[in-house]
Amino acid sequence: MNLKSLNFKRFNLKNLQPQRLPPNTLPIWRDLVKDLRLCLVLLIIAAVIGLLSHALWPCLVIALVLFIGLQFRAFYQIYYWIRFQPEQNPPELSGVLGEILYLLYRYQRQEKQAKTELINTIARAQTSISALQDAVVLIDSKQHLEWWNPAAEQVLGLKAVDVQRPVLNIIRDPEFAHYFENLHDYPNGIKLDSWVKPQHFIQCEVTPFGDHEFLLLAYDITHLHRLEQMRKDFVANVSHELRTPLTVISGYLEMLGEQQDVSARWQRAFKQMQQQTRRMNALVNDLLLLSRLENEELTNKDQVIHMASLLNELFDDAQAYNSDYGHTLNLHIESHCNLLGSKLEIASAFSNLITNAIKYTPKGGVIHIGWSSDQEHGYFYVEDNGIGIEAYHIPRLTERFYRVDSARSRDSGGTGLGLAIVKHVLAQHEGYLDIQSKIGQGTTFKAVFAQSRLVE
Structure with a gap:
């Protein structure tokens, strides 16, 4: 995916927006006075000519038409610059229209600078995400795949032709579909068998953001899964093996504690040993129960x-x-x-x-x-x-x-x-x-x- 495929609306532009100019009436009045002065000069010249030629009103009308024509010419220059030459310097104008043109030019430069910063930010973010070993996938509001980093192709098996295809049509695991439709029930994500690599496991976490859009993170947890399974097997095996010696020890302690010829000192010792043996036996039983729960080996839940x-x-x-x-x-x-x-x-x-x-x-x-x-x-x-x-x-x-x-x-x-x-x-x-x-x-x-x- 190239940079243009990213939608700018996904990013917070608050800090990159061009700064609006503070209200200041002085330049406006100053430029307005320039326009009024030009209009007044034209009218005075027209009045003098009109008095000398005994055609006062026609001369005044001609002066007003000339002033309006100059304003229309300035409007056209502004339009021509915006429409055809926005990358070049603006034309030199005076008066209110000149001030408006200056403000437009200044705003344009600020907007261009903000857009450049935004594109650079997106490029850096995309480069950083592309370097991750974990899969990162953007899903739009229609639940279609929009963009992903290279790791997603390795972890999730995504291909270039999958762009704009529904995510549930690409990731067809029923557990993932249930998770995606009930995110609030899985605050820590979901562990799935990998459909790309046999005997591998991946952890998927989907986070909603923006306007009903989603960010999917997925990473391979096969190593962690195997370590966890080794721990469970070790606990289960050790706990199971401890039950027999504990039973034997407990039986002998009970038998010795019931002997009539044992002194009170030894009876207290046997009683304490029995207490500790019972405690160890309770610990072993709890470990075995916890192991069976983790492996879901107990009875059905219906x-x-x-x-x-x-x-x-x-x-x-x-x-x-x-x-x-x-x-x-x-x-x-x-x-x-x-x-x-x-x-x-x-x-x-x-x-x-x-x-x-x-x-x-x-x-x-x-x-x-x-x-x-x-x-x-x-x-x-x-x-x-x-x-x-x-x-x-x-x-x-x-x-x-x-x-x-x-x-x-x-x-x-x-x-x-x-x-x-x-x-x-x-x-x-x-x-x-x-x-x-x-x-x-x-x-x-x-x-x-x-x-x-x-x-x-």
């Missing part, structure tokens, strides 16, 4: 989950877990809608949110557990009146092993994977986790589900 029944079960479990904390638990079922998904996964995610609220709320707190819906979403929420969470922690809470307070998390026996599991469960159910918190007032964890997941 079961009808009866939310009232599920929440009552979770509430009973929470009451039992709460016996050591003394919180006041309240259950609010404000919607009759049920949820489509995997009951096992949803129960695990909701249970994580509830137990987190119980564990991290100071004793004697108040915790609200609820289910509600509106015309667009379904909401499961857990609200506590605990100490709250600093705002800078919130974006990272769903990261693996991220802890707001490491010492407190160790005391509570948490694995640091609970919210990561919740995030993955919700993502697989067309949902997301919304966290609102204020220091000293408490925290609300809200699982938000799309309307398509709700059933009566």
